[in-house]
Amino acid sequence: MDRAVQDQGVLIGLSVVVFALRDGEAVVLTTGGGPDGAGLPFGPFQPARHRTFELALRDFVAEQTTFPLGYVEQLYTFGDAGRESPRAEMGVGARRVVSVGYLALTHDPSAVAGPGSAWTPVLEFFPWEDWRRGRPDMIDQRIAPALAAWVAEAETAARAARVDRLFALKGARWNEQQVLERYELLYEAGLTPEAARDHGQPARGAIPGRAMVSDHRRILATAIGRLRSKTKYRPVLFDLTPDTFTLSQLQAAAEAVSGLSLHKQNFRRGVERTGLVEPTGRLSAATGGRPAELYRYRGAEPPAAASPACPCPASDNRNGTLAGNARAD
Known part of the structure; x- marks a missing residue:
C-alpha cells in the first residue's frame, strides 16, 4: 500500500435523512444554515465512545436537534474520492471522509431545538x-x-x-x-x-x-429516490401519517412523497384493493366541509395479488395497472 495513502487515514461520518409530513408537504430535518446552505444531521463515528454506528447516530442527532430518532435504516455509503468534508470543523485534517447515510421516517415532526435545526420542505432543495x-x-x-x-x-x-x-x-x-x-x-x-x-x-x-453543505444534497436526493421507490412495494406512507387519517390525507401524503398528482378515484380504488386500511367508524370534522370517514392502517402485509403495497404511481408502468393509472397526467 502507498505510504502516503496509508498515513492519510479515513474518518467515518454518519448522516441521517429524517422525513416527515407537515401541512401536506414533505419536510426533512436540517441543521445549520450558514453560507454554504443547510445540512443534514451529521457527526463523526468515535469508536471509543460508541459501540455501534446507530448508537452514535442517535446520540449526535439528539444533541444537534433534540429530536429522538425512531426506526432508522441504512441508506448508502458515500465514499467517493474528492468528497468535500462538511464545512463544520471536525479536526479531520487531510483524512478522507466516508459517510454512512441513514433514512428515518416519522409521523411526528415535533419541535426541534439546536443551532439552525428545523423541518425544511424537501422541494426547496429540488x-x-x-x-x-x-x-x-x-x-x-x-x-x-x-x-x-x-x-x-x-x-x-x-x-x-x-x-x-x-x-x-x-x-x-x-x-x-x-x-x-x-x-x-x-x-x-x-x-x-x-x-x-x-x-x-x-x-x-x-x-x-437551495444549496446544502458538503454533498448533503446528493445524500438527500438518494433518500428521496429510495423513499419514492419504497412506496411501490412497502407501505411506508403509514410511517408518515398519524394513527387515523382520511383517504384525502393519505392521497396528499402519497402526492407529497412522489411529487405527482394522483387521480382521486383510481387512488381510492387502489387503497381498497391493497386491503391495507380499514374504517374506524368515526368521522373527521377537520376537513373544512362534509365530514370524512377516518381510516387506520391494518398493520398486515397485503396478499401478493394485492400489490403494490401503496397505490402510488410508477412512471415507467404503461400497461394499465393500478400503479400506472393512479397518475393524473
Missing part, C-alpha cells in the same frame, strides 16, 4: 421534482436551455440522450425515482452552487433550489 400541479415551468424555461448549452460544448449523443431522458424532454416520460441522477447531471454540468463551490469556479447558471 423544486423541479414537484409535478403536483403539472410540469414545472422551470424545466423548460431555465433547466433545459442551460443543459442544452452544456450539451453543445461536447456534442455527444449520449450526453443529449441523458438530458432528454432525465428531464422528460422530447417526449421522454418523467421518472420520479431518478432524483439523484437529475441532481448529479446538474452538478456535472456546473449548474449547482455545490459544483461551483467544490471546484472553485463561478456558478454557470442560476438553477433554482
Whole structure:
C-alpha cells in the first residue's frame, strides 16, 4: 500500500435523512444554515465512545436537534474520492471522509431545538421534482436551455440522450425515482452552487433550489429516490401519517412523497384493493366541509395479488395497472 495513502487515514461520518409530513408537504430535518446552505444531521463515528454506528447516530442527532430518532435504516455509503468534508470543523485534517447515510421516517415532526435545526420542505432543495400541479415551468424555461448549452460544448449523443431522458424532454416520460441522477447531471454540468463551490469556479447558471453543505444534497436526493421507490412495494406512507387519517390525507401524503398528482378515484380504488386500511367508524370534522370517514392502517402485509403495497404511481408502468393509472397526467 502507498505510504502516503496509508498515513492519510479515513474518518467515518454518519448522516441521517429524517422525513416527515407537515401541512401536506414533505419536510426533512436540517441543521445549520450558514453560507454554504443547510445540512443534514451529521457527526463523526468515535469508536471509543460508541459501540455501534446507530448508537452514535442517535446520540449526535439528539444533541444537534433534540429530536429522538425512531426506526432508522441504512441508506448508502458515500465514499467517493474528492468528497468535500462538511464545512463544520471536525479536526479531520487531510483524512478522507466516508459517510454512512441513514433514512428515518416519522409521523411526528415535533419541535426541534439546536443551532439552525428545523423541518425544511424537501422541494426547496429540488423544486423541479414537484409535478403536483403539472410540469414545472422551470424545466423548460431555465433547466433545459442551460443543459442544452452544456450539451453543445461536447456534442455527444449520449450526453443529449441523458438530458432528454432525465428531464422528460422530447417526449421522454418523467421518472420520479431518478432524483439523484437529475441532481448529479446538474452538478456535472456546473449548474449547482455545490459544483461551483467544490471546484472553485463561478456558478454557470442560476438553477433554482437551495444549496446544502458538503454533498448533503446528493445524500438527500438518494433518500428521496429510495423513499419514492419504497412506496411501490412497502407501505411506508403509514410511517408518515398519524394513527387515523382520511383517504384525502393519505392521497396528499402519497402526492407529497412522489411529487405527482394522483387521480382521486383510481387512488381510492387502489387503497381498497391493497386491503391495507380499514374504517374506524368515526368521522373527521377537520376537513373544512362534509365530514370524512377516518381510516387506520391494518398493520398486515397485503396478499401478493394485492400489490403494490401503496397505490402510488410508477412512471415507467404503461400497461394499465393500478400503479400506472393512479397518475393524473
